[in-house]
Amino acid sequence: MIFRQLFDSTSSTYTYLLADEEALEALLIDPVFAQVQRDLALIDELGLRLRLVIDTHAHADHVTAAWVLRRETGCDIASARAIDASNVTLPLDDGQICGVEGVQLRCIATPGHTDGCMSFVTADESRVFTGDTLLIRGCGRSDFQQGSASRLYASITERLFSLPDSCRVYPAHDYQGRNVSSIGEEKHFNARVGAGANETDFVEYMNAMKLPHPKLIDEAVPANLRSGAPEDGELPNRPDWGDIRLTYSGVPEIDEEWLELHLDSVTVLDVRLPDEVRDCPLAQTLVDVHIPLAELRDRLNDVPTGKPVVALCRSGRRSSLAVSILRDAGYEQVASLSRGLRAMLQDG
Structure with missing residues (x-):
């Protein structure tokens, strides 16, 4: 399998490219609007065809590139049915299999950070893409977008921690330069939910955090509920004189x-x-x-x-x-x- 982990430094977002080496069909997980040209250039250089874009949830810190990538390539847009985002062509339910030829992912509903969070595990359970549900040594906040600390605890401990310890964890964000963990590591060392923390430990921790309001939430969430489509449905022409x-x-x-x-x-x-x-x-x-x-x-x-x-x-x-x-x-x-x-x- 072709696998690339890409990074947007402005929002500290990881985008994941997965493709089969023979079929050459690709999917992107959590693409960032500002990185469309980078992602399309990589796909072109690798000789791939983008068939599917997946959003793990309606992000509050950046705008998804799903809509513009569909306009550029004709790919499908997938996200949890619970989000009810417009322009989605493939609404996803818990347990559903999605992907492209040669790359299949199982959808795992993992609400708690938001009501519509979903994680995606490869067929051999060697990799799981956890969005903001489970981060490296942390997890997403649970104080907006129908978030719930109790539901987040259940999603992590009952759904994600049931995967093999060797399963590598690829989150949607990291703010410390870390790029991969494993289920086994997070069970033992996660600062919020690891080392045997019970639901009371976790909920009290999350409720005491008192985090500031996300800076881009008022712009990002409405846009992401449209799968990244601008309100007028049009994008300005991209300049080509530099790496814009x-x-x-x-x-x-x-x-x-x-x-x-x-x-x-x-x-x-x-x-x-x-x-x-x-x-x-x-x-x-x-x-x-x-x-x-x-x-x-x-x-x-x-x-x-x-x-x-x-x-x-x-x-x-x-x-x-x-x-x-x-x-x-x-x-x-x-x-x-x-x-x-x-x-x-x-x-x-």
Whole structure:
């Protein structure tokens, strides 16, 4: 079996590609809207045909790529029937078998993080894709989307922990750089439900967490209940001059790795305040033009037109607005540095 674990650093989401080496039919689990071009490029390079996209649940931290992948490839969209998401072509029930030629998955209803969570285990029970139900040394929260700590405890201990100890666990997220665990490991070492924790231990732990409201829930959940389809049913055209990722709101972004390799072929526009520029020597080596965001509309003539423009700021928020201003003014080849200079400095 062809197997790839892909990662979206913005949402810390894992996307999984599975395909049969002979049939060359592929499925994706938990694809991310912003990574559509990456996923399609990999599928093309491996000579595969995408037949199925599966969402483990209605995510609250990113928008699924299911709808746009169906539009691009004609693949089916699958998720739990309990979610009742629109645009789904294959609603799934507990115990159902789904997949593509050569790759079969058994659906396991594992509610608790949300009401519609589902895990997927391979036919030989060597791998299980647990969504947010079971994470590496943790689990998903249970305080929104009909979540229930008691149901989550039952889903983990009665459904997932009944799989062989050797079964490898592949979650939808990890925030510490870990990429795989096993059922046996989580039984012994999971910080919330392992080492013999009973339901009272678990429920009291979960209820005491008091986590902040997910930042993107108001945008992501309604979109994911449409399988990722925008409200108007249309996507903006994707630019092709660089390794562009479109946010769900249509802002083209580019990452720091691409920028560092292509500095000579773009104009770098810094839209921070003058004091910020002086305090950041790194930016001075990257930037071609400095125009504070508040002045940009009045100084558009100061932005060169001969090369694509990459706008940057501290976090990527101001530069996204700069991109919108430039596009409204007729600049077609323009993008925002996705995580800003702060991420570049953190990454060294």
